[in-house]
Amino acid sequence: MKRVVLSSYGSRGDVEPVVALALRLRELGAEVRLCVPPDFAELVGAAGLPMVALAWPIRALATGRVPGKTSLPDIAAELTALADAAVIAAAGTEEADGGTAAGGVRDLAVVATGSLPAVAGARAAAERLGAAWAFAALSTSYLPSPHQAPAPWPGQEVPAEGADNRTLWDLNSAHLQALFGPTVNAHRASVGLPAVDGVRDHVHGDHPLLATDPVLGPWRETSDLDVTQTGAWLRTDERPLPADLVTFLAAGSAPVYVGFGSMPLRGADPAEVSRAVVAAARARGRRVLLGSGWAGLAPVDKGDDVLVVGDVNHQALFRRVAAAVHHGGAGTTVTAAGAGVPQVLVPQVADQPYWAGRVAGLGIGVAHDGPVPTAESLTAALTTALSPTVRERAAALAPSIRTDGAAVAAKLVLDAVGPA
DSSP states (O other), X not given: OOEEEEEEESSHHHHHHHHHHHHHHHHTTOEEEEEEOGGGHHHHHHXXXXXXXXXXXXXXXXXXXXXXXXXXXXXXXXXXXXXXXXXXXXXXXXXXXXXXXXXXXXXXXXXXXXXXXXXXXXXXXXXXXXXXXXXXXXSGGGSOOTTSOOOOOTTOOOOSSOOOHHHHHHHHHHHHHHHHHHHHXXXXXHTTOOOOSOHHHHHHOSSOEEOSOTTTSOOOOXXXXXXXXOOOOOOOOOOOOOHHHHHHHHTSSOOEEEEOOSOOOTTOOHHHHHHHHHHHHHHTTOOEEEEOTTXXXXXXXXXXXEEEEOXXXXXXXXXXXXXXXXXXXXXXXXXHHHHTOOEEEOOOSTTHHHHHXXXXXXXXXXXXSSSSOOHHHHHHHHHXXXXXXXXXXXXXXXXXXXXXXXXXXXXXXXXXXXXX
């Protein structure tokens, strides 16, 4: 039987795609195990998938609540080692002494995404096991291309103007090597693997997978990198909406949904943001659904035009709202696009500015200027998003969003393992 280990250290937006891929792999007869943060044990368990907990809870790390974990080099070094160990454990081998498994582990593939140090650890494990390897990018902006600039990294100095995209990608590679190269290579030495000169390109490998929708996040072919775009890795969410939410939706006109998922808003007071988004929705004559999430959105008064919801089925909900205001995670963006709902993206970090730009460029929503919405800024954004033109464009684009990305990727991964 073919076996696949899927590794992803990140927020829910990094974990949901590998769950979708795992389910498709299982349908094709593969044995699958996941290595993801312990925060998502319930999510993975509900899907009936086995997992190995990877490192610390991601929410605790993101909010600085992991004792003794304040230095980026220390975090990166330990995360690389923990990811390597988790993948080895998930593969079910006794490869505890650091040597390469003799002859390789038959019929095994390792697929990884998420935090770069964790991906580097997963690749080290794949090398030690002699397994097939694939890196998966959840955004076009993470893969080097002369057609686009890289996603910005904190602390990286880039030319103010004039640099072409290849130069920017070279600077990106140098920055990531300076950040993570020493710790990755120290770990590789400790397990008997050779050093790598460019950790970014090393983890990408020869044939990375791009798990984005070709319309929403297209890849333009380039001789620089052999990328296979599969479509976004989605799974059908069959959870019913909670009874109180169904009642709220039926009690009036379509509300505006506002939620930022597993993303705390940078430097923002949750109460102030809650007041701002409710005021903006009311200014447009709309009721509002607040997705509590890591941003901690909460009721601002006793008005019956506001309901707070937790983790709910976005695939079902977004078809019943007037607009979706969110952080711009890849999964939320493609789900909203597939539902045909206008969007307002309030990007915070990583690839979120890329998705905001794509949504605005396609005319299916608005890119908010700045990471913290105010009543005024969000009212202006909603004015545009709720216009007939944007509503019509969002509805027209929805049927073109592919839903078979995980199935396409699953076949590619199993083909890479070799014949059964």
